[in-house]
Amino acid sequence: MTFSDRSLDRIIERRKHRRSMLPPGSLLSFSPVSASLDGAFDVEGEGVLLDLSQGGCRVSSETSVMLEQPYTLIIQLPDFRRPVTVESAIARWKGTHTFGVMFIAMHQEQEQSLNEFLRYLHSNVA
Structure with missing residues:
Protein backbone atom coordinates (compact mmCIF):
# COMPACT_ATOMS: atom_id res chain seq x y z
CA MET A 1 0.00 0.00 0.00
CA THR A 2 1.45 3.37 -0.97
CA PHE A 3 0.25 6.81 0.00
CA SER A 4 -0.36 10.05 -1.83
CA ASP A 5 0.83 13.40 -0.49
CA ARG A 6 -2.69 14.04 0.84
CA SER A 7 -2.65 10.75 2.76
CA LEU A 8 0.78 11.54 4.20
CA ASP A 9 -0.52 14.92 5.40
CA ARG A 10 -3.27 13.12 7.35
CA ILE A 11 -0.71 10.77 8.90
CA ILE A 12 1.42 13.73 9.97
CA GLU A 13 -1.59 15.35 11.67
CA ARG A 14 -2.10 12.20 13.81
CA ARG A 15 1.47 12.00 15.10
CA LYS A 16 1.97 12.00 18.86
CA HIS A 17 5.55 13.27 18.79
CA ARG A 18 7.20 16.22 17.09
CA ARG A 19 9.41 15.11 14.20
CA SER A 20 12.77 16.76 13.69
CA MET A 21 14.54 17.16 10.38
CA LEU A 22 17.98 15.60 10.52
CA VAL A 33 13.11 -9.19 14.39
CA SER A 34 12.73 -12.90 13.65
CA ALA A 35 13.28 -14.96 10.53
CA SER A 36 10.26 -16.18 8.59
CA LEU A 37 9.90 -19.89 7.92
CA ASP A 38 10.36 -19.56 4.16
CA GLY A 39 12.64 -16.52 4.18
CA ALA A 40 10.29 -14.59 1.90
CA PHE A 41 9.95 -11.61 4.24
CA ASP A 42 13.48 -11.50 5.61
CA VAL A 43 14.28 -8.13 4.06
CA GLU A 44 17.38 -6.35 5.35
CA GLY A 45 18.54 -2.97 4.20
CA GLU A 46 19.93 0.47 4.84
CA GLY A 47 18.61 3.95 4.42
CA VAL A 48 18.94 7.62 5.21
CA LEU A 49 16.86 9.10 8.02
CA LEU A 50 14.79 12.04 6.81
CA ASP A 51 13.16 12.90 10.13
CA LEU A 52 13.00 11.48 13.63
CA SER A 53 10.86 11.63 16.77
CA GLN A 54 10.53 9.75 20.05
CA GLY A 55 7.96 7.51 18.42
CA GLY A 56 9.30 6.88 14.93
CA CYS A 57 11.09 8.09 11.82
CA ARG A 58 10.85 8.56 8.07
CA VAL A 59 13.42 6.73 5.97
CA SER A 60 14.63 6.97 2.38
CA SER A 61 15.80 3.59 1.11
CA GLU A 62 16.15 1.64 -2.11
CA THR A 63 15.01 -1.45 -0.18
CA SER A 64 11.27 -1.95 0.16
CA VAL A 65 9.94 -3.04 3.56
CA MET A 66 6.90 -5.13 4.46
CA LEU A 67 4.16 -3.17 6.23
CA GLU A 68 3.40 -4.19 9.82
CA GLN A 69 6.37 -6.59 9.98
CA PRO A 70 8.60 -6.04 13.02
CA TYR A 71 12.16 -4.89 12.32
CA THR A 72 15.18 -4.20 14.48
CA LEU A 73 16.70 -0.81 13.64
CA ILE A 74 20.20 0.53 14.16
CA ILE A 75 20.28 4.31 13.90
CA GLN A 76 23.59 6.12 13.41
CA LEU A 77 23.27 9.79 14.29
CA PRO A 78 25.82 12.49 13.43
CA ASP A 79 27.95 13.65 16.36
CA PHE A 80 26.99 10.59 18.44
CA ARG A 81 29.60 7.87 18.69
CA ARG A 82 27.29 5.01 19.56
CA PRO A 83 24.34 4.01 17.41
CA VAL A 84 20.83 3.83 18.85
CA THR A 85 19.17 0.42 18.61
CA VAL A 86 15.41 0.03 18.38
CA GLU A 87 14.58 -3.55 19.35
CA SER A 88 11.26 -3.58 17.52
CA ALA A 89 9.67 -1.19 15.02
CA ILE A 90 7.05 -1.57 12.31
CA ALA A 91 6.67 0.12 8.95
CA ARG A 92 3.30 1.90 9.04
CA TRP A 93 3.33 3.30 5.49
CA LYS A 94 5.53 3.20 2.43
CA GLY A 95 5.91 5.20 -0.74
CA THR A 96 8.39 5.22 -3.59
CA HIS A 97 11.78 4.80 -1.86
CA THR A 98 10.44 6.07 1.49
CA PHE A 99 8.69 4.54 4.46
CA GLY A 100 7.53 5.56 7.91
CA VAL A 101 8.41 3.54 10.99
CA MET A 102 6.77 3.45 14.41
CA PHE A 103 9.01 2.42 17.32
CA ILE A 104 7.53 -0.40 19.42
CA ALA A 105 10.27 -1.40 21.90
CA MET A 106 13.62 0.06 22.98
CA HIS A 107 15.89 -0.55 25.94
CA GLN A 108 15.78 2.35 28.38
CA GLU A 109 19.42 3.29 27.73
CA GLN A 110 18.75 3.49 23.98
CA GLU A 111 15.64 5.59 24.54
CA GLN A 112 17.66 7.99 26.69
CA SER A 113 20.27 8.32 23.93
CA LEU A 114 17.54 9.04 21.38
CA ASN A 115 15.96 11.66 23.64
CA GLU A 116 19.35 13.28 24.23
CA PHE A 117 19.89 13.57 20.48
CA LEU A 118 16.39 15.03 19.97
CA ARG A 119 16.99 17.63 22.72
CA TYR A 120 20.25 18.55 20.99
CA LEU A 121 18.41 18.98 17.67
CA HIS A 122 15.62 21.06 19.21
CA SER A 123 18.08 23.35 21.03
CA ASN A 124 19.98 24.03 17.80
CA VAL A 125 16.78 24.83 15.87
CA ALA A 126 15.43 27.29 18.44
Missing part, protein backbone atom coordinates in the same frame (compact mmCIF):
# COMPACT_ATOMS: atom_id res chain seq x y z
CA PRO A 23 21.40 16.70 9.36
CA PRO A 24 23.18 14.77 6.60
CA GLY A 25 24.81 11.58 7.77
CA SER A 26 21.82 10.24 9.73
CA LEU A 27 21.76 6.60 8.70
CA LEU A 28 19.70 3.53 9.52
CA SER A 29 19.98 -0.20 8.96
CA PHE A 30 17.13 -2.63 9.47
CA SER A 31 16.57 -6.37 9.72
CA PRO A 32 13.61 -8.57 10.67
Whole structure:
Protein backbone atom coordinates (compact mmCIF):
# COMPACT_ATOMS: atom_id res chain seq x y z
CA MET A 1 0.00 0.00 0.00
CA THR A 2 1.45 3.37 -0.97
CA PHE A 3 0.25 6.81 0.00
CA SER A 4 -0.36 10.05 -1.83
CA ASP A 5 0.83 13.40 -0.49
CA ARG A 6 -2.69 14.04 0.84
CA SER A 7 -2.65 10.75 2.76
CA LEU A 8 0.78 11.54 4.20
CA ASP A 9 -0.52 14.92 5.40
CA ARG A 10 -3.27 13.12 7.35
CA ILE A 11 -0.71 10.77 8.90
CA ILE A 12 1.42 13.73 9.97
CA GLU A 13 -1.59 15.35 11.67
CA ARG A 14 -2.10 12.20 13.81
CA ARG A 15 1.47 12.00 15.10
CA LYS A 16 1.97 12.00 18.86
CA HIS A 17 5.55 13.27 18.79
CA ARG A 18 7.20 16.22 17.09
CA ARG A 19 9.41 15.11 14.20
CA SER A 20 12.77 16.76 13.69
CA MET A 21 14.54 17.16 10.38
CA LEU A 22 17.98 15.60 10.52
CA PRO A 23 21.40 16.70 9.36
CA PRO A 24 23.18 14.77 6.60
CA GLY A 25 24.81 11.58 7.77
CA SER A 26 21.82 10.24 9.73
CA LEU A 27 21.76 6.60 8.70
CA LEU A 28 19.70 3.53 9.52
CA SER A 29 19.98 -0.20 8.96
CA PHE A 30 17.13 -2.63 9.47
CA SER A 31 16.57 -6.37 9.72
CA PRO A 32 13.61 -8.57 10.67
CA VAL A 33 13.11 -9.19 14.39
CA SER A 34 12.73 -12.90 13.65
CA ALA A 35 13.28 -14.96 10.53
CA SER A 36 10.26 -16.18 8.59
CA LEU A 37 9.90 -19.89 7.92
CA ASP A 38 10.36 -19.56 4.16
CA GLY A 39 12.64 -16.52 4.18
CA ALA A 40 10.29 -14.59 1.90
CA PHE A 41 9.95 -11.61 4.24
CA ASP A 42 13.48 -11.50 5.61
CA VAL A 43 14.28 -8.13 4.06
CA GLU A 44 17.38 -6.35 5.35
CA GLY A 45 18.54 -2.97 4.20
CA GLU A 46 19.93 0.47 4.84
CA GLY A 47 18.61 3.95 4.42
CA VAL A 48 18.94 7.62 5.21
CA LEU A 49 16.86 9.10 8.02
CA LEU A 50 14.79 12.04 6.81
CA ASP A 51 13.16 12.90 10.13
CA LEU A 52 13.00 11.48 13.63
CA SER A 53 10.86 11.63 16.77
CA GLN A 54 10.53 9.75 20.05
CA GLY A 55 7.96 7.51 18.42
CA GLY A 56 9.30 6.88 14.93
CA CYS A 57 11.09 8.09 11.82
CA ARG A 58 10.85 8.56 8.07
CA VAL A 59 13.42 6.73 5.97
CA SER A 60 14.63 6.97 2.38
CA SER A 61 15.80 3.59 1.11
CA GLU A 62 16.15 1.64 -2.11
CA THR A 63 15.01 -1.45 -0.18
CA SER A 64 11.27 -1.95 0.16
CA VAL A 65 9.94 -3.04 3.56
CA MET A 66 6.90 -5.13 4.46
CA LEU A 67 4.16 -3.17 6.23
CA GLU A 68 3.40 -4.19 9.82
CA GLN A 69 6.37 -6.59 9.98
CA PRO A 70 8.60 -6.04 13.02
CA TYR A 71 12.16 -4.89 12.32
CA THR A 72 15.18 -4.20 14.48
CA LEU A 73 16.70 -0.81 13.64
CA ILE A 74 20.20 0.53 14.16
CA ILE A 75 20.28 4.31 13.90
CA GLN A 76 23.59 6.12 13.41
CA LEU A 77 23.27 9.79 14.29
CA PRO A 78 25.82 12.49 13.43
CA ASP A 79 27.95 13.65 16.36
CA PHE A 80 26.99 10.59 18.44
CA ARG A 81 29.60 7.87 18.69
CA ARG A 82 27.29 5.01 19.56
CA PRO A 83 24.34 4.01 17.41
CA VAL A 84 20.83 3.83 18.85
CA THR A 85 19.17 0.42 18.61
CA VAL A 86 15.41 0.03 18.38
CA GLU A 87 14.58 -3.55 19.35
CA SER A 88 11.26 -3.58 17.52
CA ALA A 89 9.67 -1.19 15.02
CA ILE A 90 7.05 -1.57 12.31
CA ALA A 91 6.67 0.12 8.95
CA ARG A 92 3.30 1.90 9.04
CA TRP A 93 3.33 3.30 5.49
CA LYS A 94 5.53 3.20 2.43
CA GLY A 95 5.91 5.20 -0.74
CA THR A 96 8.39 5.22 -3.59
CA HIS A 97 11.78 4.80 -1.86
CA THR A 98 10.44 6.07 1.49
CA PHE A 99 8.69 4.54 4.46
CA GLY A 100 7.53 5.56 7.91
CA VAL A 101 8.41 3.54 10.99
CA MET A 102 6.77 3.45 14.41
CA PHE A 103 9.01 2.42 17.32
CA ILE A 104 7.53 -0.40 19.42
CA ALA A 105 10.27 -1.40 21.90
CA MET A 106 13.62 0.06 22.98
CA HIS A 107 15.89 -0.55 25.94
CA GLN A 108 15.78 2.35 28.38
CA GLU A 109 19.42 3.29 27.73
CA GLN A 110 18.75 3.49 23.98
CA GLU A 111 15.64 5.59 24.54
CA GLN A 112 17.66 7.99 26.69
CA SER A 113 20.27 8.32 23.93
CA LEU A 114 17.54 9.04 21.38
CA ASN A 115 15.96 11.66 23.64
CA GLU A 116 19.35 13.28 24.23
CA PHE A 117 19.89 13.57 20.48
CA LEU A 118 16.39 15.03 19.97
CA ARG A 119 16.99 17.63 22.72
CA TYR A 120 20.25 18.55 20.99
CA LEU A 121 18.41 18.98 17.67
CA HIS A 122 15.62 21.06 19.21
CA SER A 123 18.08 23.35 21.03
CA ASN A 124 19.98 24.03 17.80
CA VAL A 125 16.78 24.83 15.87
CA ALA A 126 15.43 27.29 18.44
